[in-house]
Amino acid sequence: MQYVSTRGTAPVLSFADAVLAGLATDGGLYVPQVWPSAPDTLTTDYASLAASVMAPFIGDEIDANTLQKLCSTAYSTFRDPRVTPLVPLEANHWMLELFHGPTLAFKDVALQFLGQLFDLLLEQRDEYITIVGATSGDTGSAAIDGVKNCSRVKIVILYPEGRVSDVQRRQMTTVNSPNVKTLAVNGTFDDCQDLVKAMFNNQKFREQQRLSAVNSINWARIMAQVVYYFSAAQQLASSGVSISNGVSFSVPTGNFGNVLSGWIARQMGAPIHQLIVGSNSNDILTRFFATQEMRALSVQPTLSPSMDIQVSSNFERLLFEMNNRDGARTADQLGRFRSEGAFAVSPEQYNTWLAPVFRAARCDDATTLEVIRDVFEKTGQLIDPHTAVGVFGARQHQSADIPMVTLATAHAAKFPDAVEKATGSRPSLPAHLADLFDHEEYVTTVENDLEAVQNAVARFTAGA
Numbered sequence: 001m002q003y004v005s006t007r008g009t010a011p012v013l014s015f016a017d018a019v020l021a022g023l024a025t026d027g028g029l030y031v032p033q034v035w036p037s038a039p040d041t042l043t044t045d046y047a048s049l050a051a052s053v054m055a056p057f058i059g060d061e062i063d064a065n066t067l068q069k070l071c072s073t074a075y076s077t078f079r080d081p082r083v084t085p086l087v088p089l090e091a092n093h094w095m096l097e098l099f100h101g102p103t104l105a106f107k108d109v110a111l112q113f114l115g116q117l118f119d120l121l122l123e124q125r126d127e128y129i130t131i132v133g134a135t136s137g138d139t140g141s142a143a144i145d146g147v148k149n150c151s152r153v154k155i156v157i158l159y160p161e162g163r164v165s166d167v168q169r170r171q172m173t174t175v176n177s178p179n180v181k182t183l184a185v186n187g188t189f190d191d192c193q194d195l196v197k198a199m200f201n202n203q204k205f206r207e208q209q210r211l212s213a214v215n216s217i218n219w220a221r222i223m224a225q226v227v228y229y230f231s232a233a234q235q236l237a238s239s240g241v242s243i244s245n246g247v248s249f250s251v252p253t254g255n256f257g258n259v260l261s262g263w264i265a266r267q268m269g270a271p272i273h274q275l276i277v278g279s280n281s282n283d284i285l286t287r288f289f290a291t292q293e294m295r296a297l298s299v300q301p302t303l304s305p306s307m308d309i310q311v312s313s314n315f316e317r318l319l320f321e322m323n324n325r326d327g328a329r330t331a332d333q334l335g336r337f338r339s340e341g342a343f344a345v346s347p348e349q350y351n352t353w354l355a356p357v358f359r360a361a362r363c364d365d366a367t368t369l370e371v372i373r374d375v376f377e378k379t380g381q382l383i384d385p386h387t388a389v390g391v392f393g394a395r396q397h398q399s400a401d402i403p404m405v406t407l408a409t410a411h412a413a414k415f416p417d418a419v420e421k422a423t424g425s426r427p428s429l430p431a432h433l434a435d436l437f438d439h440e441e442y443v444t445t446v447e448n449d450l451e452a453v454q455n456a457v458a459r460f461t462a463g464a
């Protein structure tokens with residue numbers, strides 16, 4: 001399988017090169033040259049299912065046994081043998097729990113696999129990399145956990161000191177691995193992001209340190225998330241639910257990565273009827289589906305912080321399809337988005353690509369709390385604020401003859417304050433994290449200064 005850039009001018013790459021590159025050299029994102037079909041027969045064991053759904057994207061670059069072993073290792077870290085169990089919520093409405101991985105959010109599904117994949121690809125080439133990233137909470141801990149046992153990957157995560165929750169911080173700082181470094185930056189999340197960008201823009205430093213990224217535009221993350229849409233349909237069918245009209249999924253969305261994976265599963269033949277795009281008050285996508293115009297506003301902090309995003313990077317991959325894979329046109333629209341803050345799609349594009357599949361819903365903080373309370377009162381289940389946005393969207397767009405599945409993207413204990421505020425009940429951490437507050441923390445504090453941060457990175461990669 002070959003990979004092309006959404007902006008049309010970067011070189012066509014193999015799977016391994018596209019994964020290791022992350023972003024294309026023309027600023028675009030890599031997508032496979034064609035959307036393959038899923039194999040006709042699929043197993044139900046999650047790791048085997050993952051290997052067979054991802055195999056067509058990888059081709060002969062990784063042999064079947066090795067891929068199966070990668071998936072088995074990656075998903076053995078999940079606390080539920082089904083990996084992503086489906087649980088009933090209310091009439092004709094289920095939740096697919098994606099939070100049984102080590103750090104309690106759905107990003108583990110992709111990042112546990114990505115760590116294994118990076119190590120394998122780097123071993124094949126006898127190379128080493130240093131992943132550098134900034135986090136406002138969830139991604140940093142999931143990335144650290146995904147690579148903490150890798151032999152060819154080091155990772156440095158920057159977070160804003162005093163601005164992530166205690167649980168989020170400790171999930172990063174208590175990992176005692178020689179290839180993991182956490183830097184507490186005396187600044188905001190935006191400062192951390194700017195520092196990371198500046199390090200990548202410093203060509204000499206970037207090459208010296210072999211910097212790499214694992215942000216949500218990496219193709220392998222999108223690919224790994226396709227699998228659980230197939231798993232959900234299988235779990236419904238095996239419990240006797242009719243999926244002959246398809247299944248709809250409600251997806252709490254930030255960067256459009258998770259819901260894009262659903263669209264890809266549908267392209268591959270998964271029985272998917274509609275995809276509901278759920279936003280909090282940062283509702284650029286909801287407005288886009290209503291007006292066909294993508295227009296950025298400023299970001300507002302909400303109870304679902306992992307969706308506090310105004311530019312949904314992964315939408316670019318769908319836009320490329322909507323432009324019939326015309327990279328120049330895609331680059332032009334995104335250029336306009338950067339310079340003027342907006343771009344539009346035509347009614348024809350909307351009717352062809354979006355109207356048949358996508359629906360959207362916006363759920364503000366007050367409604368999020370109401371949904372958490374309502375679900376708790378009716379079912380006794382505690383759900384997190386991101387999942388609540390999904391449940392709200394599902395209820396807005398449910399129909400009687402199509403089963404609906406909301407993707408539960410985080411464990412309630414990851415956002416205990418909002419959950420307690422809504423229900424009066426404080427969710428407790430699962431057993432494997434119960435002693436999180438007893439462990440020693442390993443963290444280096446640095447000034448919000450590029451040279452200071454680069455020095456800290458260089459000292460760490462040199463083994464000091």
Ligand SMILES: *Cc1c(COP(=O)(O)O)cnc(C)c1O
Nearest residue numbers: 253254255256257258306409410
């Ligand atoms: C990252 C994240 C999201 C948003 O996922 P995208 O792929 O960016 O749309 C939703 N919920 C939680 C808990 C997350 O961590």
